Amino acid sequence: MIQLRNLKRNLAKSITQPGYAISALRQRLSSYLTYRLFSGYSSYPETVDLFLTYRCNLRCKMCGQWGMVGTSKDMSPEELKSELSLDEIYEIITDIKTFKPNVTLFGGEPLLYSNWEKVVSHIKKEGMRCNMITNGILLEKYANSIIDLGVDEIIFSLDGPRDVHDEMRSAKGTFDRAYKGLKLISDIKEKSGANKPIVNISSTIFEINYKRLDEIISIAEELMASTITFHHLIFLSKERYDQHNNIFKGYYGMVCNDWKGFVRDSLPDIDVDFLIQKMEDIKKRDSKVKIAFYPNFTNEEIRKYYTEFDFVSSSYGKRCLSPWMVSYIFPDGSVRPCQSLNFTAGNIRDDSFRKIWNNEKYMRFRKITKEEKKYPVCTRCTELYRF
Numbered sequence: 001m002i003q004l005r006n007l008k009r010n011l012a013k014s015i016t017q018p019g020y021a022i023s024a025l026r027q028r029l030s031s032y033l034t035y036r037l038f039s040g041y042s043s044y045p046e047t048v049d050l051f052l053t054y055r056c057n058l059r060c061k062m063c064g065q066w067g068m069v070g071t072s073k074d075m076s077p078e079e080l081k082s083e084l085s086l087d088e089i090y091e092i093i094t095d096i097k098t099f100k101p102n103v104t105l106f107g108g109e110p111l112l113y114s115n116w117e118k119v120v121s122h123i124k125k126e127g128m129r130c131n132m133i134t135n136g137i138l139l140e141k142y143a144n145s146i147i148d149l150g151v152d153e154i155i156f157s158l159d160g161p162r163d164v165h166d167e168m169r170s171a172k173g174t175f176d177r178a179y180k181g182l183k184l185i186s187d188i189k190e191k192s193g194a195n196k197p198i199v200n201i202s203s204t205i206f207e208i209n210y211k212r213l214d215e216i217i218s219i220a221e222e223l224m225a226s227t228i229t230f231h232h233l234i235f236l237s238k239e240r241y242d243q244h245n246n247i248f249k250g251y252y253g254m255v256c257n258d259w260k261g262f263v264r265d266s267l268p269d270i271d272v273d274f275l276i277q278k279m280e281d282i283k284k285r286d287s288k289v290k291i292a293f294y295p296n297f298t299n300e301e302i303r304k305y306y307t308e309f310d311f312v313s314s315s316y317g318k319r320c321l322s323p324w325m326v327s328y329i330f331p332d333g334s335v336r337p338c339q340s341l342n343f344t345a346g347n348i349r350d351d352s353f354r355k356i357w358n359n360e361k362y363m364r365f366r367k368i369t370k371e372e373k374k375y376p377v378c379t380r381c382t383e384l385y386r387f
Contacts, residue, residue, distance in 0.1 A: 040363030052113035139181025
C-alpha cells in the first residue's frame with residue numbers, strides 16, 4: 001500500500017497536497033484489501049493514466065519510447081498517428097467519474113494532442129484531479145490555459161543545467177523554452193494568487209548528469225517547484241529481457257516489446273562512489289524544494305543497482321501492487337495494467353473501462369502476478385517500489 005522506505009516522500013506530498021493524500025490513501029487501502037482478500041479482483045484504481053498521443057517533439061536519450069533504442073521508432077506511421085477522438089475520451093471520463101480517480105495525461109507529449117484543453121476541462125468539470133507529464137517545450141504557449149483550466153499538477157522532466165539538458169534531450173534550446181514556460185507559470189500564479197498547478201520536477205540520473213545533480217536543484221528553486229525527485233536510471237540486460245519474455249510467452253502468448261527500449265549491452269558508465277557521495281551531500285542541503293531520490297535505495301543497493309544487471313532490492317517489498325492501483329489507456333484505446341508490459345486487457349472502443357477493469361482477462365493477469373509476485377523486468381521498474 002505504502003512502501004515504508006517511501007514514507008518520508010509520501011509525507012512531504014501530504015503536506016503540500018493534503019486533500020490528494022487523503023483520497024489516495026483511502027483508495028490504496030481499498031485496493032490493497034482486495035489484493036489480499038481476492039484472487040485477481042480489485043476495487044477501482046487510484047489513478048488512470050491517459051496516453052493522449054504517441055507523438056513527441058523530443059528524442060531524449062534515456063527514454064524507452066523515443067530514446068536511443070526507443071520502441072516508438074519501430075511503430076508504423078499509422079500507429080504513431082493513432083489517437084482517441086475527443087468523444088471517445090469524453091466517454092472514458094464519464095465512465096470513470098463514478099470512482100473519481102486521479103487522471104494523469106501522458107504521451108509522447110500530451111500537449112501535442114490538439115484537443116488537450118477540452119480534455120482537461122471535461123476532467124475538471126467532472127470533479128477529478130488532473131495531472132500532466134510534459135517535457136515543457138510548449139508550456140510557454142499554453143501557460144494561461146493550464147492555469148485557467150485548473151490543471152492540478154505538472155510533472156516536468158529536467159535533466160540538468162542548459163548544456164546537459166539540451167544534450168540529453170538531443171536538441172538545443174529545449175532548456176530555455178521549458179524554463180521560460182515554467183517561469184511564466186510561476187509568475188502568473190504569483191500575480192493571480194492561484195495555487196495550481198503544483199510543479200513537481202522529475203530528473204533521471206544518467207551518465208551525462210549524475211555529477212551535476214546539485215545544479216538541477218538550484219534550477220528547481222529558481223522555478224519555485226514544490227518537489228524534485230531524482231529517479232534512478234531504468235536499464236536491463238538482453239538476458240533479463242529474454243528471460244522475461246519467455247515467461248510472458250508461457251502465460252500470455254506474447255512478448256513485451258516496450259521493455260526493449262531499456263536494454264543495454266553494458267552497465268552505465270557511472271562512478272557509483274561519486275554518485276552516493278553526491279546524494280549524501282544533497283540530502284543535507286537546506287532547500288525550499290522538497291528533495292527525494294526514488295526508489296529510495298540504501299547505499300549498498302545503489303552500488304549493486306548500477307554495477308550488477310541482476311539487481312534485487314533488499315529494503316523494499318518484493319511484490320508488485322501496481323495492477324491493483326493504476327491503469328493505463330493508450331492512444332489506440334487499449335487498456336493495460338502496466339505501462340511497459342504490452343499486455344492488453346481490453347479496448348475502450350469495445351467495452352467501458354469499468355467492464356474491462358475486472359473482466360476475465362484483467363483478473364487472470366492480476367491472479368498470475370500475485371502468484372509470481374513480480375516478473376524478471378520488474379526489479380528495474382519504478383512501479384514495483386511505489387506501493
